[in-house]
Amino acid sequence: MWQYTLKRIFQGIITIWFIATATFVAMHSVPGDPLSSERATTPAIRANLEERYGLNKPILEQYVLYIGSFLKGDFGISFTQRNRQVNDIIREHFPVSATLGILAVTFAALGGVLFGALTALYRNRLPDTIIMFLVILGISVPSFVFAALGQLLLVNINNLLGFSLLPVAGWGTVGHMLIPALVLGMSTMAYVTRLMRSSMLEIIHSDYIRTAKAKGLPAARIFTRHELRNAILPVVTVLGPAIATITTGGFVVELVFAIPGLGRFFVQAVQQLDYTVIMGTTVFYGAFLVTMVILVDLLYGWIDPRVRVQ
Amino acid sequence: MSNVMNRELQPQDFAPALALEDAHGLMRPSRSYWQDAWWRLRRNRRALLSLWIVLGLLAFALLGPALWRVDPARQDIDQISQAPGADRSAIIVAPYQPWNGLAMADAPMQTGVLGLGDAPSSQAVRVLWDALPGASGYRLYRNNYPIDEEGAFGLPIVDVMASGGGHYEDRLNLRPGTYYYTLVALDEFGGLTQRFETLTVEVPRVITVEEVRQRALVPDNQELAPGDTVYLAFHPLGTDYLGRDVLARLMSGARVSLFIGIVAPLLYVLLGVVYGSAAGFVGGRLDQVMMRFADFVVALPFLLFMILFQVVFGLGPGQSGIIPMMVALVLLQWPATARLVRGQILQIRQEAYISASRLLGARTWYLVLRHMIPNTLGVVLVTLTFAVPNAIFTEAFLSFIGMGVAPPTASWGSMSNEGLATMLTHPHELMFPAIFISLTVLAFNLLGDGLRDALDVRMRSLE
DSSP, rough: OOOHHHHHHHHHHHHHHHHHHHHHHHHHTSSOOOGGGOEEEEEEHHHHHHHHTTSSHHHHHHHHHHHHHHHHTHHHHHHHSSBBHHHHHHHHHHHHHHHHHHHHHHHHHHHHHHHHHHHTTTTSSSHHHHHHHHHHHHHHHHHHHHHHHHHHHHHHHHHHHSSSSOSSSSSHHHOOOOOOOHHHHHHHHHHHHHHHHHEEEEEESSEEEHHEEEEEEEEHIIIIIIIHHHHHHHHHHHHHHHHHHHHHHHHHHHHHHTTTHHHHHHHHHHHHTTTHHHHHHHHHHHHHHHHHHHHHHHHHHHHOOOOOOO | OHHHHOOOOOOOGGGGOOOOOOTTTTTSSSHHHHHHHHHHEEEEEEEEHHHHHHHHHHHHHHHHHHSOOOOOTTTTTTTOOTTOOOOEEEEOOOOOOOSSSSSOOTOOOOOOSSEEOOOOSOOOEEEOOOTTTTTTTEEEEESSOOOOOOOOOOOEEEEOOOOOOOEEESSSSSOOOEEEEEEEEEEETTOEEEEEEEEEEEEEEEEHHHHHHHHSSSSOOOOOOOTTTEEEEOTTOOTTSSSBBBHHHHHHEEEEHHHHHHHHHHHHHHHHHHHHHHHHHHHHHHHHHHHHHHHHHHHSSSHHHHHHHHHHHHTTOOSSHHHHHHHHHHHHHHHHHHHHHHHHHHHHTHHHHHHHHHTTTHHHIIIIIIIIIHHHHHHHHHHHHHHHHHHHHHHHHHHHTOOOOOOOOOOHHHHHHHHHHHOOOOHHHHHHHHHHHHHHHHHHHHHHHHHHHHTTTSSSOOO
């Protein structure tokens, strides 16, 4: 287990380095340079700015400096927002995205497991048909439509009630988070439901369930102890990639609901060509995702002893 | 089962079987793998329906513009944000004449302080008012919604600093519908007072003979006189916020969305097949290195890098942004197929028929082309079908956040983006492209499920 953990961590570090390098190469092949979008500058000011951001050095030296500062955890200074560190931007906006993402993953996992188990228990009966229809809808409808519909629904509910039950946009209280998180987790919930259904169906027909029934165990105990516990395993494996899609897929929800998350900030930085912010955010997100995937892998090994043996 | 059980047994059932000549022959015509898969797919009604939907969407994109010959970029300024089935009638009036501020012959009766000087129309609303006691001036407001107790007056359109009665001609962006005008008395410093009068005006849509002729709304030889009704251009699915025909835009958007959605997966699946089969077949150290690289590419945060690539390629003026998006998709999405195909090739390499073929003297390229690649085609086809909705989603997502195709080009994603702004008042502008995206994704997903069952492919992941 320790060896496996160390190996995964080492792989993760190499992957993050690759992401940082790919980002560096991508950003340095952008036509023009970061300062060309500025207002007309005199050569002296330009030289000063280049000196400030280290743009006058040879590309390899820039690369070494860039990796070096990343190792120190320093993502540099924003190009468009004077005197604002990329670190500060991340520190300020990432918790918002993370809160939203964690809530969405929680919704998706709980809802998916619950609905998936229900569909398997009521196979080919009404609850199954209804839920599977909703699942197909959840997989086929793009997130921005859900976001728009969610907001429309909130507006109508608030109008109908005559007071504001849940805020329509913005950030700050739990009320602000519920609907955006639900919308964000929707497609993952549909996906988890499908996965849970097939894994549950497989387990319901397995020998040890028949044994448990033959022993006379109560149905509730079979369900919680034997069926649910084993059926959940494949769900855990998709949670890592799910966290990835949910955190990076947050842009749309953040945009529609006016949530001050890192995703919205990233889109803004791209539109303004704020190079350090783009690079810092990408690498930060990449590192975050790699960490999450590794954590989920290790968690899986901890839940399912069979993985450890391999 | 039950048929056999319930059958009445006859004595001849117990007679010894005759030795037939062709007892070992094939009873049914033999079917190839693909024929068999097609047969199974045809029995799957959901998959078959999806196949028809996909064909229908392709026809919509390719043949649609030939049948519905409306320029998707043409703006119909008389019909902006019109929902499908909205009233298209317009009454013919004389060309616009300047107004002298006096009540005209066909003006409605003035009942209150605020009244109309002429029959209101989308050409102009002419407002007259009598003096309000104690007013030093007036401010006129216009609102699209009724003015209730605490309601706002709406858009201030004019200030008149004169104590007597006055008049104003409103020609500001008038659309057919109901307008609520409010006249507020001003004090001598131009400040608002509590004294106000309101007026509700129904504005009908009008058009001049010249405009009708210019837009060829009626045959050239038809006589037109003021008061006649003509019908404006027909838009089956309504118009968007710039007055463009939604159906025509959906068709040209379908070309963009389906082109990216189908061609990009074709390219990256092809790249994945070449890469994966090379790695799987060569094996050894090179295979390790190649698959490590694929792992790295998988680890890149996908949407962030899609956006990053859009920046890297940069859009010049007049470029649609379709090609950069395809290149980015291909660069980032090939590893999933490569992994899958490599796994398949490794598996097939162990099969007995490969050893047999080798024993018979088959060369390597023959093995690869004749046995390995055809045997992975089932998996590849299923991957491809599931890759299409993915690519369509990505395109829609990027266009939605404004990082996809550049504005004059329509795509379902960019149309949704434009429709979001007017979602509350004109939901059709968002709903139609959203329905098309959902329908396409749904059809390809169900088709993929059907193909997977028909080809009996065991897929470990549904990437």
